Amino acid sequence: DIQMTQSPSSLSASVGDRVTITCQASQDISNYLNWYQQKPGKAPKLLIYDASNLETGVPSRFSGSGSGTDFTFTISSLQPEDIATYYCQQYDNPVFTFGPGTKVDIK
């Protein structure tokens, strides 16, 4: 099965900062990469699909890029409500794998 790694595992940033999370797949997954936000005690929420497409209703400060094995998730200006854990997820027919997550909090 394809393995996913994420870095960093956690980060602390100030409101307004640009935040970047990377996700790496153990083999080429084209653009079959999604990003989710999970707030404490809540179910995950889809933010970015197919590596770079913003889900409807998601603020434009969130973005994604990459293809193949290396992907990046960016929050252009961190807001207090963005405190959460972020997961990447790949699809390698017919199996799905999530990354270990990146916990983001406010400095």
Added chain:
Amino acid sequence: QVTLRESGPALVKPTQTLTLTCTFSGFSLSTSGMCVSWIRQPPGKALEWLARIDWDDDKYYSTSLKTRLTISKDTSKNQVVLTMTNMDPVDTATYYCARMDGDYRFDPWGQGTLVTVSS
């Protein structure tokens, strides 16, 4: 509006079989391309995909858990059922179901149900 809700026992004993039900509304699992997956999350840990069932009754399982999992659907009741045999304390987790609509992303998710495995 698409919603999903998981239900099942909050506590199971080791070696028992767990049965979880995902009851959904706002879509039909008989529609071409529609799928429902189960995903779990141990306390404080990452998400783990478990199983998926498609509109045409194709079924797929996690490589590491496939011998213990069975997924099924009742289209008339808008339900998907997951059974997991031989439960162990390491299976303690919040179990989620989520829809996939002709693509490879989980959206939306149910609220999740916490299952604790303990004697």
